[in-house]
Each structure stands twice: as C-alpha cells, then as structure tokens.
Amino acid sequence: MDFEITSGSITSAESDCLIVGIGADSQLTPSASAIDQASNGYLSEILAQGDIQGKSAQTLMLHRVPGITAKRVLLVGLGKQGERQDRNYRKVVKAAMDQIKASRLKSALFAFDGLAADDADSYRQVRHLTEWAGAELYQYDETKSKKADPILLEQIQVQLDEELRDIGEFAIQDGAAISNGVSTARQLGNLPGNICTPSYLADQALALGAEHDSVEVTVLDEAEMEQLGMHSLLSVGHGSDQPSKLIVINYRGAGDNDKPHVLVGKGITFDTGGISLKPGEGMDEMKFDMCGAASVLGTMTAIAEMGVELNVVGIIAAAENMPSGRATKPGDIVTTMSGQTVEILNTDAEGRLVLCDALTYAGRFEPQTVVDIATLTGACIIALGHHATGLLANDDELAARLLEAGEQAADKAWRLPLWDEFQEQLDSNFADIANIGGRPAGTITAACFLSRFTKEYRWAHLDIAGVAWKSGGKEKGASGRCVPLLCQYLLNQSADEE
Structure with missing residues (x-):
C-alpha cells in the first residue's frame, strides 16, 4: 500500500x-x-x-x-x-x-x-x-x-497544507511501519498452535534478522537453557513434544556503548493449562497466549523499518503447555535461573514461569529499562475489561512514560499498585516462592511474582490478557496490541536520548 x-x-x-x-x-x-x-x-x-x-x-x-x-x-x-x-x-x-x-x-x-x-x-x-x-x-x-x-x-x-508536508511524510512513514508491526503481531496471533509453535516463532525472528542489517537474532535451544539454569521456563514445556525456545532479537540503532531497552514477551504458543487443565469451552483461544511474544516481534519489525535511533533487545520465552506423562505437576518445585526456587501450585499459571527466567536473562544486557508483555491473568479482564492494558512497575518514571505513550498512541494502559502487602500471598512452605497467590488481586500477585526477578533494573509489566484478542463473531482474532504503545514509548525514548 x-x-x-x-x-x-x-x-x-x-x-x-x-x-x-x-x-x-x-x-x-x-x-x-x-x-x-x-x-x-x-x-x-x-x-x-x-x-x-x-x-x-x-x-x-x-x-x-x-x-x-x-x-x-x-x-x-x-x-x-x-x-x-x-x-x-x-x-x-x-x-x-x-x-x-x-x-x-x-x-x-x-x-x-x-x-x-x-x-x-x-x-x-x-x-x-x-x-x-x-x-x-x-x-x-x-x-x-x-x-x-x-x-x-x-x-x-x-x-x-504545503507547510505541513514534511511533518505529514514523517507521520506516514512511522504510521506505515507501526501498521506493519501490528499486522505482524495479528498474523502470528491468529495462526493455529499446530503451525505457530516455538520453532515457528524462532524462524520468524530469524527471517526478520535476515531482512534487516540492524537486527541480529540468537535462538537458545533447550540444552543451552538447561546449562543456564532456566529450569522454570523449561518446566512449562516438559509435557509437550514441541521444544521450548528462548529467542533474542538484538536491534542496534544507536552506538555500541548505549545501553539497550529490553522487551520481554510471553510466548506460550498453546496453553492447555497443563495438568491443571483448562475447561474445554473456549480453549481454542489459547492459541492467543503468545500475543505478548507477537507484540515483541511486531514492535521489533516496526522499529527496524523506522530506523529508530535506539538499541533495543527483544526476548521471547516460547513454550507449549501440554499435559502428558512428562508434564510438570502441581506441587513440583523448580529452580529458576536466578537461583530462587518456585513451588508450582498451578500449572496453568505458566506465563510467569517462562517470564521469570527470561527476565533474569535480560539482566545480562545491563538494560536502561525492561518491559515485559504478557497475556498473563484472567483477573486483568475482571479489573479492566477489554479496553486497557494492565500496567505495574517498580519505577514511577517508567510507569508514567508508558502511560503517556499509551495515550499518545491511542493504545491505553492503566496502572495498578505493586505494594509489598501483596507479596505475602506468594509465601510457600516448601520453596522460596509459590507461583500463585490465590484469587484476590490475581493480576497484582502475578506481577509481584515477576518483581522478584527484576530488582536489578527499572522494570514494568504489561498484562494484555484483556486486549490482545477479540472473541466471537466476525471480529474474532488478534488485535496487535500493544505494538502501538511500545513503538511510541521507544520513539519517545529515542527523542529524549537524541
């Protein structure tokens, strides 16, 4: 077009x-x-x-x-x-x-x-x-x-008007790139789980790297993740025949010494709930459980097309959550890459299990900021419906920048508290932390879990469970959110640093 x-x-x-x-x-x-x-x-x-x-x-x-x-x-x-x-x-x-x-x-x-x-x-x-x-x-x-x-x-x-032509041309270039990024995210989200597997996501990332000189892609397989101690991420894919992947997309738009901003996406390409099996009704929509990963790939596509003057790393934690004789069981305890142990009380709270190791991995880039994006909790839909992304953060300035970007991009988010009082719901008698904290404040306790792995840097969490796709009728399908929000945030960061 x-x-x-x-x-x-x-x-x-x-x-x-x-x-x-x-x-x-x-x-x-x-x-x-x-x-x-x-x-x-x-x-x-x-x-x-x-x-x-x-x-x-x-x-x-x-x-x-x-x-x-x-x-x-x-x-x-x-x-x-x-x-x-x-x-x-x-x-x-x-x-x-x-x-x-x-x-x-x-x-x-x-x-x-x-x-x-x-x-x-x-x-x-x-x-x-x-x-x-x-x-x-x-x-x-x-x-x-x-x-x-x-x-x-x-x-x-x-x-x-002629005097606005230059502004308009910049706007069209950015808008077309963001539109392409949204379409990329929608297409990945809409593909069924038997096509869009963790390996397929890795192939799409490698294709992006082949298309742009500014993008370098590395894919870690299960053996490499095992060596790094990513037992939490690996535990989610134990029940599946599809191998899990950690996909790292490194975009260089600034100087080699400029520290990057990191985006981390949840890439559960299909979520049955594992041994904690979900109800059958509507389970087909669990192909959308990788929309956080799709938004990262879409955003990386857009910023590469725009040539944003910023270093950005996209990390995708990709796995398929299936029940089998090898699947992780409720009550199992795993050791994360950080060394912390997790009691898995519910295998359907798997997104945080892949994200925690990816967030620990993000620390090696000495990031300026880290933002994770995930279809993490149904509780976010109860709290905010299908209109706003849930936002939680350990840094007020970062949270404010994301909220501002959401308003500018017409891709709104709303901040929820991340108070220490909620952390107590994750106490475990048998491990350092439990992977669920009960029904009250489910979105917040999920973010509290992730916060245990993000203490070394400025971090924000975007829960897109309510906005990543639409259900039912002709409108059913992935939305591509929150690619516009993330692109606007990175454009703003680039303008500030320039």
Whole structure:
C-alpha cells in the first residue's frame, strides 16, 4: 500500500474517491465547502435532503459530482466537536475504509482538514489515519482453502497544507511501519498452535534478522537453557513434544556503548493449562497466549523499518503447555535461573514461569529499562475489561512514560499498585516462592511474582490478557496490541536520548 501526502486544490485532485468530513447538523468542513462551491451547491442540496446529518461515522457515497476531477466523493460524518476523541476518529476512519473496500477502489484521498480529531497535532492525526487505515486492510486467509478476495486499493493520499508536508511524510512513514508491526503481531496471533509453535516463532525472528542489517537474532535451544539454569521456563514445556525456545532479537540503532531497552514477551504458543487443565469451552483461544511474544516481534519489525535511533533487545520465552506423562505437576518445585526456587501450585499459571527466567536473562544486557508483555491473568479482564492494558512497575518514571505513550498512541494502559502487602500471598512452605497467590488481586500477585526477578533494573509489566484478542463473531482474532504503545514509548525514548 502506497501512502503519500498531497497538497493543492481538492477540486482538481485525481482520485477514485475524495473523502471529506461533514460536521454535526450537516456542517461543511473547508474541503467539503470547496467541493460544494465547485459543484454550484450540489453538496448543500444533498445535505438539505437529509440523506446524511453528520453523525459520527455516517457515510454517503456520491458519484459524478459536477465541477471536480475525482470520480466519487465520500461524505463522512465527524460528529459534534466534543465527540472527536481518538475512539471516534478511529470509527470515522473505519467507516470510510469499509466504503472504499466495498466499492473496490484503487485510490482514495482523505481530506479531513484536521477536524476529524480533537488533537491539533498534525503528526499524530496523520499517523493514526495511516495506522488505522492500514489495519482495515489486514485479512487473514493463511489457513483457508479459498483465499480472500484481494483488496484493490493501491494508494491512499492525505491532503495537507504545503507547510505541513514534511511533518505529514514523517507521520506516514512511522504510521506505515507501526501498521506493519501490528499486522505482524495479528498474523502470528491468529495462526493455529499446530503451525505457530516455538520453532515457528524462532524462524520468524530469524527471517526478520535476515531482512534487516540492524537486527541480529540468537535462538537458545533447550540444552543451552538447561546449562543456564532456566529450569522454570523449561518446566512449562516438559509435557509437550514441541521444544521450548528462548529467542533474542538484538536491534542496534544507536552506538555500541548505549545501553539497550529490553522487551520481554510471553510466548506460550498453546496453553492447555497443563495438568491443571483448562475447561474445554473456549480453549481454542489459547492459541492467543503468545500475543505478548507477537507484540515483541511486531514492535521489533516496526522499529527496524523506522530506523529508530535506539538499541533495543527483544526476548521471547516460547513454550507449549501440554499435559502428558512428562508434564510438570502441581506441587513440583523448580529452580529458576536466578537461583530462587518456585513451588508450582498451578500449572496453568505458566506465563510467569517462562517470564521469570527470561527476565533474569535480560539482566545480562545491563538494560536502561525492561518491559515485559504478557497475556498473563484472567483477573486483568475482571479489573479492566477489554479496553486497557494492565500496567505495574517498580519505577514511577517508567510507569508514567508508558502511560503517556499509551495515550499518545491511542493504545491505553492503566496502572495498578505493586505494594509489598501483596507479596505475602506468594509465601510457600516448601520453596522460596509459590507461583500463585490465590484469587484476590490475581493480576497484582502475578506481577509481584515477576518483581522478584527484576530488582536489578527499572522494570514494568504489561498484562494484555484483556486486549490482545477479540472473541466471537466476525471480529474474532488478534488485535496487535500493544505494538502501538511500545513503538511510541521507544520513539519517545529515542527523542529524549537524541
């Protein structure tokens, strides 16, 4: 898909479709007014008939509008001025893209005049338009015998004043890269567990390394992890025929002496719960239990495309959690890479078991910050629903930076406390720590467990259990969150360090 910035007269622009906004109560935006004037009041006549009132995400396709060069004009309702937050803006973009795809257009030009969102930041508006339009072009047909009808759209243009062209071009470059990263994460999440295994994730990482000179990938096998003492991570894959992997993606966008930021992703490619078997209903969705790993791969893809001037290490702890005669049992005790022992009271609390060894491994990079991303607890869905990522951290500044990045990227997170009082729920009579702390504050006690392995550096935990995928109906599938949040966070870090 080719995204580009265009300037000049909207009425003489050559495109299959001009997309212009209509405010509440049929108010014409500047671009709509220019078309109306060129067409001798054609739009005003249409609006007077009441076919569209400017309500948010309303659409009306017009053909052969007189006085303009474009073949069609798509009117899109922007809603009232106070309604134009990010959520509304995304609905507007989606509504426009639905019409573009349905009409099988090859080109489209968005001319919203900066009025579709309540944010005056042109970079942010254009980047979000690029990201969200790109998201609507994603189709999953990898495992279908009949492939999806190809989307014919080849070019999307965004109308901006000439003095904003440079800002717009930067926004398009970043937005397209982030969109590609989100699509990468969605595709990995949507693949079934018999295809997307730990070895498959490793192969995808190696392919990324082959594509970019700035990326170097190392894959540790079970024997190498055994030598490092990663018995906690290895315990999760004991019941599976699929070998576990530790995947290390090293992106170098800054000087050799610059310490990296580290992202750690939970990569449970299928989670049956192990011996603590999950209920059968909905278990198919446990292919999404590697969406933390997918978000790391998606983010590394995006920053490599953007050429972010930062050193970043992505670590993926990949395993399959299956029941068998070799599987870890409730009550078993394992020794982590850190030397701490863990009593495994529930084998379905396996994400923290792979993450703790990966977090210990992260320490060898002397990181500036470490952020782990995981579909870790159902309790996070109870706490925050399906709208916000759960955030916990041992550093207030890091937490604030992630929250800020989430707001900027329209990929929100919400902070939960990480108080010492919760640590007591993880006490064990037989090991240094238990892997569960009971039902109360399940998201917090899971983060408390991880915090035992992150004392040497600034660390934050993102629980994406509620946002990583959607269930049921046509919307079912991976979301690609929180690639936008992570990309924004790293872009901000790069800007600060520069």
